[in-house]
Amino acid sequence: MGRSGAPGSVPAVEARNIAVRWWWRERPKGEWRLALAMVCPLVGILLGLMAYPLVSALYMSVTDKTIGSRGGYVGLSNFLQLAEDSIFRQTVGNAVVYTVVAVTIKTIVGMGLAVALARVGERGGTVRALILLPWVIPISITALAWWWMFDPMFSVINRGLRALGLAASGIPWLGDPFWARVAVILVNVWRGLPFFATVFLAGLLSIPRELYEAAETDGAGPLESFVRITLPLLRPVLSLVILYSVVMTVADFEIIYILTRGGPVNRTHLFATYAFQVGLEGTLIGKGAAIALFIFPVLAGASYFTLRIIRRGEEYA
Amino acid sequence: MRSRKRGIGEVVAWAVIAIAVVVLLFPFLWMAITSVKTNRELYDLTAAPLLIRQGVTLEHFELLLHRTAFLTWLGNSFLVSLSTTIVTLLTSVPGAYALVRMRFPGQETLGLAVFLAYLVPPSLLFVPLAQVVAAFGMMDTLWSLIVTYPTFSVPFSTWLLTGYLKGIPKELEESAMVDGASRLRALLTVVLPVAAPGVVTVALFAFTLSWGHMIYALAFVSRSSWKVLPVGLLTELVRGDVFYWGALMAGALASAVPVVALYSLFTRYFVAGLTAGATKF
Numbered sequence: 001m002g003r004s005g006a007p008g009s010v011p012a013v014e015a016r017n018i019a020v021r022w023w024w025r026e027r028p029k030g031e032w033r034l035a036l037a038m039v040c041p042l043v044g045i046l047l048g049l050m051a052y053p054l055v056s057a058l059y060m061s062v063t064d065k066t067i068g069s070r071g072g073y074v075g076l077s078n079f080l081q082l083a084e085d086s087i088f089r090q091t092v093g094n095a096v097v098y099t100v101v102a103v104t105i106k107t108i109v110g111m112g113l114a115v116a117l118a119r120v121g122e123r124g125g126t127v128r129a130l131i132l133l134p135w136v137i138p139i140s141i142t143a144l145a146w147w148w149m150f151d152p153m154f155s156v157i158n159r160g161l162r163a164l165g166l167a168a169s170g171i172p173w174l175g176d177p178f179w180a181r182v183a184v185i186l187v188n189v190w191r192g193l194p195f196f197a198t199v200f201l202a203g204l205l206s207i208p209r210e211l212y213e214a215a216e217t218d219g220a221g222p223l224e225s226f227v228r229i230t231l232p233l234l235r236p237v238l239s240l241v242i243l244y245s246v247v248m249t250v251a252d253f254e255i256i257y258i259l260t261r262g263g264p265v266n267r268t269h270l271f272a273t274y275a276f277q278v279g280l281e282g283t284l285i286g287k288g289a290a291i292a293l294f295i296f297p298v299l300a301g302a303s304y305f306t307l308r309i310i311r312r313g314e315e316y317a
Numbered sequence: 318m319r320s321r322k323r324g325i326g327e328v329v330a331w332a333v334i335a336i337a338v339v340v341l342l343f344p345f346l347w348m349a350i351t352s353v354k355t356n357r358e359l360y361d362l363t364a365a366p367l368l369i370r371q372g373v374t375l376e377h378f379e380l381l382l383h384r385t386a387f388l389t390w391l392g393n394s395f396l397v398s399l400s401t402t403i404v405t406l407l408t409s410v411p412g413a414y415a416l417v418r419m420r421f422p423g424q425e426t427l428g429l430a431v432f433l434a435y436l437v438p439p440s441l442l443f444v445p446l447a448q449v450v451a452a453f454g455m456m457d458t459l460w461s462l463i464v465t466y467p468t469f470s471v472p473f474s475t476w477l478l479t480g481y482l483k484g485i486p487k488e489l490e491e492s493a494m495v496d497g498a499s500r501l502r503a504l505l506t507v508v509l510p511v512a513a514p515g516v517v518t519v520a521l522f523a524f525t526l527s528w529g530h531m532i533y534a535l536a537f538v539s540r541s542s543w544k545v546l547p548v549g550l551l552t553e554l555v556r557g558d559v560f561y562w563g564a565l566m567a568g569a570l571a572s573a574v575p576v577v578a579l580y581s582l583f584t585r586y587f588v589a590g591l592t593a594g595a596t597k598f
Contacts, residue, residue, distance in 0.1 A: 042412030049468045053445035105351035119330035137573045138529015140547035144569045145344040202592040266497030272440030279444045289444045
């Protein structure tokens with residue numbers, strides 16, 4: 001438009017617009033008061049409901065506070081007690097096993113499922129939506145169904161196995177230390193798998209197809225293209241998902257609380273459930289706060305690495 | 318040869334998907350079957366568990382409605398989840414906008430703080446938050462949940478929205494402001510309509526996360542009349558050694574319905590929020 005109008009007028013208008021926009025962008029910013037007002041509720045929540053509780057947890061962890069008493073400063077006594085506490089030691093071991101095993105399975109199986117979904121393409125659209133249900137529907141609701149599926153008497157899984165001629169006497173899902181660990185890890189994987197698969201799938205679909213075609217012309221097999229093209233390109237996404245999942249898995253509460261309450265013989269306790277048992281049910285708030293704080297180093301480590309990945313790869317900016 | 322290889326790959330892919338679908342969806346099927354089966358058939362080990370031969374019954378839903386506080390828990394859950402969603406939107410929309418588009422002292426620090434807060438799991442905070450809640454006299458009230466639930470919904474939502482707003486061209490609101498609109502007016506009339514998908518995603522996540530959250534609800538509320546759904550079901554449908562499995566599954570199913578409804582209406586937004594939350598930094 002405008003080519004046939006008064007000569008020179010359109011570029012002039014254009015130049016004026018550019019100048020005005022430049023001025024708007026670079027003008028002295030007197031808006032910081034408004035900006036502060038707009039972030040005020042956000043800052044309030046972060047400071048009052050997150051930073052302050054975290055600091056007060058640190059403080060509580062060096063007191064012998066109980067529900068109903070203020071307690072006094074006891075130094076590192078809570079932590080020293082924890083070092084001697086066999087249940088706590090068990091909890092640390094449980095957390096390592098639970099997190100490492102569950103995150104490893106979610107990563108490998110999630111990748112397999114993502115590759116399968118990428119392979120069938122758009123025809124898998126309905127499936128993609130359906131498999132997200134375990135992740136969409138809150139675990140506090142679905143773990144109830146698993147509780148019933150692991151029932152010692154009427155476990156539908158055991159009835160299925162028996163019908164197939166396997167495990168005739170039934171697996172003592174929640175009653176045996178080993179099987180209880182298998183059970184809670186199984187539920188964690190069930191819950192997290194859709195998340196892993198969906199994010200990996202999005203990553204897979206963003207890799208240009210030409211790369212694979214080029215590799216195929218060069219005679220690379222599917223496995224080789226996966227190792228040489230897919231994995232390196234997915235590395236940032238893979239690392240971010242794994243780091244996020246490590247934090248959330250180590251901090252898990254619902255699955256354990258609903259299925260085992262940490263038992264049998266404390267073999268499934270995680271920091272959150274043991275902190276809940278000691279700090280709230282057992283009223284030893286100082287010790288409970290100290291237990292929950294052990295999630296913090298994992299969180300700090302994961303945050304550090306996540307930030308490093310983000311800052312290195314600006315493709316995710 | 319090549320097409321045959323392709324065909325095999327395709328078959329394997331579908332087989333993997335089929336197994337995944339069965340395993341991932343079975344608990345929902347079992348929940349549904351259990352909720353409408355008569356107790357006699359439910360606890361008969363000689364009956365085929367996946368079939369319903371003795372007729373469908375509503376007795377479990379009736380038990381839930383007449384002999385538990387299910388409707389109260391449902392109401393509480395709605396109240397808490399809707400309130401949390403509103404608080405989340407009122408906090409994260411202006412917050413994210415200011416973080417992305419405006420200049421103010423401490424901006425970088427706040428951006429970093431939002432990111433770090435996003436990674437903080439609720440199980441790290443519940444012990445000290447219990448003290449905060451008690452100090453304000455909110456123990457055993459729904460306020461304790463409405464006040465604390467934003468600790469997990471707001472950082473995530475702000476995070477998601479900053480990513481979303483960065484993708485909207487600045488020129489949109491700048492031209493509105495050149496034309497004389499104030500900053501807030503430009504935000505409300507120009508930016509928000511364009512950012513609507515992001516805002517919807519955030520609202521859906523805030524609601525769903527609140528709907529299913531358990532640890533604060535378990536820690537701060539113990540009176541039956543103030544319980545929310547997940548806690549009510551877990552603590553009041555097991556009496557001593559008696560498990561009301563039929564009613565428990567009926568309750569779980571009913572609790573899942575609002576989330577499934579939202580999900581089926583807004584599948585795209587859930588998927589967008591999921592992938593963005595994990596990878597868009």
